[in-house]
Amino acid sequence: MTFIAWLIGSKLGRYVALGSLAAVAIGVFILRIYSAGKNAAALKQQQQSINNLRERIRLDTEIRNLPATERKQRLDRWVRE
Numbered sequence: 001m002t003f004i005a006w007l008i009g010s011k012l013g014r015y016v017a018l019g020s021l022a023a024v025a026i027g028v029f030i031l032r033i034y035s036a037g038k039n040a041a042a043l044k045q046q047q048q049s050i051n052n053l054r055e056r057i058r059l060d061t062e063i064r065n066l067p068a069t070e071r072k073q074r075l076d077r078w079v080r081e
Helices: 002-009 011-064 067-080
Strands: none
Touching: 002 067
16 A cells, blocks of 8 residues: 555656556557557468469369370379389
C-alpha cells in the first residue's frame, strides 16, 4: 500500500507511473505490429502453398493428357541410364 500511496502522493511517483504506463502502451503497440507482420507472413506462405498446389494440379493434368510417346520423351529428359 505504501508504494501505491507513494505513486499517487509524490510528484516523482506520478512521473514513474506515467513513464511505466507509456512503456506498457509502447510495448503493446510494438507487439501488435509484430503480430500483424507475423500473420501477414503466414498468410503469404499459405497463399504460396495454394499457388504451388494449383501449379502441380495443372502440370499433372497436362501430363495426364499427353500421348504416351510424348510422356516417355519427357521422362527420358529426367532419367539417365
